[in-house]
Amino acid sequence: MSHLLEVKNLDVKFDTDEGRITAVENISLSVDQGEVLGIVGESGSGKSVTAKSIMKLNPGNTSYNEDAEIILDNENVLQFTSKQDLKKIRGGKVSMIFQEPMASFAPAIKIGAQMVEQLLIHKNINKDEAKSISINMLKRVGIADAEKRFNQYAFELSGGMRQRAMIAMALSTMPKLLLADEPTTALDVTIQAQVINLIKDIIKEYQMGVIFITHDLGVIAQVADHVAVMYLGSVVEKGPVNEILKNPKHPYTKGLLQALPDINNLDAPLSPIPGNIPSPLDRPSGCVFRTRCPHHNPEGKDGKIVMKLIEVKPGHWVDQCGIQCGQNG
Amino acid sequence: MGDNLISVNNVSVNFDYQENFISKKQKIHAVNNINIKIKKGSFFGLVGESGSGKTTLGRAILGANKISSGNVIFHDDERDYDLTNMNKQDLKEYRKKAQLIFQDPYAALSPRMTVRDIIAEPLEVMRITNSRQETDERVRDIAAKCRLNIEHLRRFPHAFSGGQRQRISIARALVSNPKFIVADESVAALDVSIQADILNLLKQLQTELNLTYLFISHDLSVVAHVCDVVAVMYLGHIVEMGPSRELFKNPKHSYTKALLSSIPSIDPEKRSEAIELKGEIPSALNPPPGCVFRTRCPNPGIDCKGGEITMGLTEVEPGHWVDQCCVL
Numbered sequence: 094m095s096h097l098l099e100v101k102n103l104d105v106k107f108d109t110d111e112g113r114i115t116a117v118e119n120i121s122l123s124v125d126q127g128e129v130l131g132i133v134g135e136s137g138s139g140k141s142v143t144a145k146s147i148m149k150l151n152p153g154n155t156s157y158n159e160d161a162e163i164i165l166d167n168e169n170v171l172q173f174t175s176k177q178d179l180k181k182i183r184g185g186k187v188s189m190i191f192q193e194p195m196a197s198f199a200p201a202i203k204i205g206a207q208m209v210e211q212l213l214i215h216k217n218i219n220k221d222e223a224k225s226i227s228i229n230m231l232k233r234v235g236i237a238d239a240e241k242r243f244n245q246y247a248f249e250l251s252g253g254m255r256q257r258a259m260i261a262m263a264l265s266t267m268p269k270l271l272l273a274d275e276p277t278t279a280l281d282v283t284i285q286a287q288v289i290n291l292i293k294d295i296i297k298e299y300q301m302g303v304i305f306i307t308h309d310l311g312v313i314a315q316v317a318d319h320v321a322v323m324y325l326g327s328v329v330e331k332g333p334v335n336e337i338l339k340n341p342k343h344p345y346t347k348g349l350l351q352a353l354p355d356i357n358n359l360d361a362p363l364s365p366i367p368g369n370i371p372s373p374l375d376r377p378s379g380c381v382f383r384t385r386c387p388h389h390n391p392e393g394k395d396g397k398i399v400m401k402l403i404e405v406k407p408g409h410w411v412d413q414c415g416i417q418c419g420q421n422g
Numbered sequence: 423m424g425d426n427l428i429s430v431n432n433v434s435v436n437f438d439y440q441e442n443f444i445s446k447k448q449k450i451h452a453v454n455n456i457n458i459k460i461k462k463g464s465f466f467g468l469v470g471e472s473g474s475g476k477t478t479l480g481r482a483i484l485g486a487n488k489i490s491s492g493n494v495i496f497h498d499d500e501r502d503y504d505l506t507n508m509n510k511q512d513l514k515e516y517r518k519k520a521q522l523i524f525q526d527p528y529a530a531l532s533p534r535m536t537v538r539d540i541i542a543e544p545l546e547v548m549r550i551t552n553s554r555q556e557t558d559e560r561v562r563d564i565a566a567k568c569r570l571n572i573e574h575l576r577r578f579p580h581a582f583s584g585g586q587r588q589r590i591s592i593a594r595a596l597v598s599n600p601k602f603i604v605a606d607e608s609v610a611a612l613d614v615s616i617q618a619d620i621l622n623l624l625k626q627l628q629t630e631l632n633l634t635y636l637f638i639s640h641d642l643s644v645v646a647h648v649c650d651v652v653a654v655m656y657l658g659h660i661v662e663m664g665p666s667r668e669l670f671k672n673p674k675h676s677y678t679k680a681l682l683s684s685i686p687s688i689d690p691e692k693r694s695e696a697i698e699l700k701g702e703i704p705s706a707l708n709p710p711p712g713c714v715f716r717t718r719c720p721n722p723g724i725d726c727k728g729g730e731i732t733m734g735l736t737e738v739e740p741g742h743w744v745d746q747c748c749v750l
Binding site for chain 2: 135136251252253254281282283284285286287289290308309310311312314315317334335338339348349350351352353354355356357359363364365366369370
């Protein structure tokens with residue numbers, strides 16, 4: 094069975110003045126139609142860079158490795174170079190929802206004009222059709238007075254409504270894959286609940302694949318089918334959401350869960366993960382988590398164990414160094 | 423009054439608002455008729471969505487916002503300070519005793535000053551120390567308490583991660599030996615693992631230095647974990663207030679219930695149906711008359727729908743106060 098999206102052995106490196114930074118190393122992921130893949134990790138773990146690679150949106154100083162493949166709908170995105178090809182994915186087959194809805198709308202152009210513009214680029218339709226599609230989409234995401242909002246600017250909408258409009262815009266071209274990069278982080282909890290429910294409904298309705306990036310494990314538990322946990326550019330553990338959150342094997346996943354305040358268990362102490370995330374300029378060799386791992390084994394500590402995911406249960410993959418450490422703790 | 427540090431009595435804060443120079447002057451009712459008492463040594467939590475007036479109330483208590491009516495009293499050991507009626511000398515004294523920790527550790531620290539200068543600045547501005555040596559001693563002392571190394575003091579803020587920067591902000595707030603700290607969303611910008619570290623540090627410093635906190639946050643699980651008393655704000659009003667365990671176990675107000683149900687559960691099998699609140703928080707320019715929550719309330723009574731019930735807290739259990747509209 095072929096997946097909607099398959100990322101194989103992806104490395105992403107940035108050339109900077111201070112040297113070459115490895116932002117993402119050897120990542121393999123897949124997303125099926127109608128499935129939500131959650132990517133969790135702290136800031137700087139390479140979540141957004143991975144997502145942006147799928148649309149080739151990373152800046153000019155980026156280099157990808159030769160043998161990496163990003164197969165979307167049976168085509169390797171990484172080999173796309175012409176504007177024509179890239180247009181097919183950017184906003185066509187793939188749409189993206191960003192964290193900060195204020196920053197992702199042009200402030201001086203009406204919301205409606207922005208929605209119509211991208212529809213005209215990707216679909217073979219005229220302006221009136223584009224307008225009616227946009228207004229219907231705005232209604233679909235629960236915006237009251239869609240006709241009025243269509244003619245307003247982003248600053249006239251509240252935060253939650255802006256995020257809804259962003260979702261409407263991303264969906265109006267009927268993408269096969271939706272990349273949601275922290276779409277609820279800037280929202281209040283009550284609005285976050287509304288937006289999460291909306292995204293879940295829409296995924297069901299349109300049967301698209303979704304990559305949902307967040308640092309909030311609670312949100313992941315609510316929306317994702319599969320989860321990949323990233324740390325410093327590597328996936329350290331991945332598998333079905335239930336398995337990862339209830340039966341985590343890697344010490345980093347365990348650490349994240351223990352650091353999270355749980356409202357149902359107020360007596361549990363909050364235990365932070367010791368130390369700081371290392372700079373990507375001096376990324377540890379071997380297991381990337383070894384500098385902060387509380388249960389390190391001697392070989393892992395010296396960086397002698399290379400990173401490699403091993404299947405511990407059907408569908409549940411854990412980094413091999415982490416399996417040993419996880420057993421210690 | 424013996425065990426209270428702060429008494430907030432009927433405090434309202436209004437801002438003037440004029441859309442453009444010909445339109446009518448309006449008033450924004452940011453904070454309305456708030457009464458709270460913050461006990462010495464307590465960790466007082468203030469939760470609510472954006473626009474609910476949490477920050478305005480916090481700033482009013484620090485004397486950083488003008489209080490439109492009501493008063494705030496700070497009960498010091500020897501004397502009381504009335505914030506609405508204070509001369510310059512008193513205000514200077516009060517500033518030493520009440521300090522603020524900001525939300526964004528990236529914006530709160532000057533990039534051109536070394537960490538030592540950042541932490542020492544309050545001492546110099548308030549003329550607390552008399553010699554450079556004394557200043558250095560105080561700085562080193564508080565830095566150690568906030569788990570910063572001596573070598574860190576010579577560096578500039580850009581060399582530090584978010585968690586370390588937040589520790590620098592905390593050190594700066596504590597260097598003047600304050601008694602009262604307002605922590606405004608102080609962990610909101612941090613990753614979970616670092617958030618846990620900072621919360622533990624705040625708790626530890628509280629016992630070490632006898633601090634009282636007003637902890638402002640939108641994250642209910644964080645507040646439930648660290649605070650002993652919690653007040654829930656909505657559109658400038660406190661709608662429910664009580665000991666945190668009692669309030670989170672046994673919420674009475676429909677807004678508190680909705681907020682609690684909206685927290686995404688970490689258990690994938692409990693894809694709970696959150697009590698969905700329709701619409702968004704109304705504008706503080708013209709808040710609905712009567713109960714401010716009634717426009718979004720999932721189960722309004724006939725009386726409150728019409729806005730006939732005025733806002734006011736009633737005590738349902740000792741220390742647990744709920745807005746009367748939801749109790750009737």
